[in-house]
Amino acid sequence: MTTSSAPSPRPRVVIIGCGFGGLEAARALRGAALDVTLIDKTNHHLFQPLLYQVATAGLSAPAIAAPIRHLFRQQPNVTTLLGEVTHIDVAARTVHLKDGPHPSAPLPYDHLIVAAGATHSYFGRDDWAPHAPGLKTLDDAFEIRRRILLAFEAAEKEADPTRRADWLNFVVVGAGPTGVEMAGTLAEIARHTLPGEFRHIDPASAKIILLEGGPRVLQSMPEALSQRAREQLEKLGVEVRLNARVTAIDSDGLMVESPSSAQPTSANSYQIKSKCIVWAAGVAASVLGRQLAGATGCDTDRAGRVVVAPDLSLPGHPEISVIGDLAAAKSHAPGQEPTPVPGVSPGAKQMGRATAANILRRLAGQATQPFRYRDYGNLATIGRNSAVVDLTSPAGPVRFSGYFAWLFWLFAHVYFLIGFRNRLVVLLDWAWAYWSFARYARVVTGIEGSAKSNGAKQAETAAPTRS
DSSP: OOOOOOOOSSOEEEEEOOSHHHHHHHHHTTTOSSEEEEEESSSEEEOGGGHHHHHTTSSOGGGSEEEHHHHTTTOTTEEEEEOOEEEEETTTTEEEEOOOSSOOOOEEOSEEEEOOOEEEOOTTOGGGTTTSOOOSSHHHHHHHHHHHHHHHHHHHHOOSHHHHHHHTEEEEEOOSHHHHHHHHHHHHIIIIISTTSOSSOOGGGOEEEEEOSSSSSSTTSOHHHHHHHHHHHHHHTEEEEOSOEEEEEETTEEEEEEEOSSOTTSEEEEEEEOSEEEEOSOEEEOHHHHHHHHHHOOOBOTTOOEEOOTTSEETTEEEEEEOGGGEEOEEOOTTSOOEEOOSSHHHHHHHHHHHHHHHHHHHTTOOOOOOOOOOOEEEEEEETTEEEEEEOOTTOOEEEESHHHHHHHHHHHHHHSSSHHHHHHHHHHHHHHHHHOOOOOOOOOOHHHHHHHHOOOOOTTSOOOOO
16 A cells, blocks of 8 residues: 655644543644544543442443543544554654554654553563453453452352352552552452352452562552551451562462561562452553664663653654653753653643644744653542542642542542543442442453353352453
């Protein structure tokens, strides 16, 4: 296929990815005299901070997702395409999509914004993925929800006490915000949602184990809040194990190494048997990052993120910008040393808006501006009535935890959801769940398929599931 050589009367901007960064970039170009093509592998924008709520049956998928086409229905300079980018031809300035039943021609661009995001990182052990899914997409959330609920179903049908205990062992690897929120919610499901619904097991007897390779949970937060979060987790019944390094994962569980209490310099290795493991320990940048590095000669960091110039463009290629989780970017505040931008949604949003503004500056013949990240703080919820908040203000840090922190977390997340309908639905769902302890998004499908892909050699009396 060849690209039409007819020149476009308006500058062409191609945006790869409709996460927080890509969405904000496209919105910031509203009304500009240019044509924007927005490409994503899915047809929806996803509010990832609440994805764990779908995985734990607290919310339904449409409550935290919005169709991309609907979001841009009133922005006529944006064309949305459903597709997967396989190659960027830097010399020809074209983007190539994966061929399907209806192959498309390469898409030409004058300005390219790459916001392809990140995926799970198993630190070179991708064979662990089938046994310990991560949480990045709705499909991931559906799979984790299926495994959680079917583990209880399998335990209900298991006559052997030892095997039943294996089904009721839930392990979360990684104690960042996602891992902490997942572990706390699992404890709530076991202690408050499911009791009374089974006849042969007590769901409250389920063991929730949170493994962290470092010395504390929520390491991006101040130590006092980190300690408070751990206390709140343990109050919920979560068993927190720090300095615990996973060395193997299979269908029976995982192997863990931790310092010996008697000899801290030596490792103590042990097995945790579990049929439901959730991976929240690391991320890796999209493969497009290394592809861009190979084509342009730019550098990448150990996670595969692209090292960008101060204005978020690629060195030597001002027509290409990389933002969000794919960018190893730094904040350039006046009079201060550059500091790394954290991989959080506010950073991606700010990068999207800054990149759009720089594109408009280039078109106007003006100099671009270096990116400056404004840190508003961090939030994490541990469970009902419990959260930790670390805010940044001109007067200094504002830090608090407990019930009021939980209310702050709740309303902050409702506020930043896309669309009034989603805000209303989430608020009503949470209000009902708060008073009733119920979780109604518990429908699972593909039960037989889950059993076949599990790989566990269980007796025929065990319920079908995946692990």
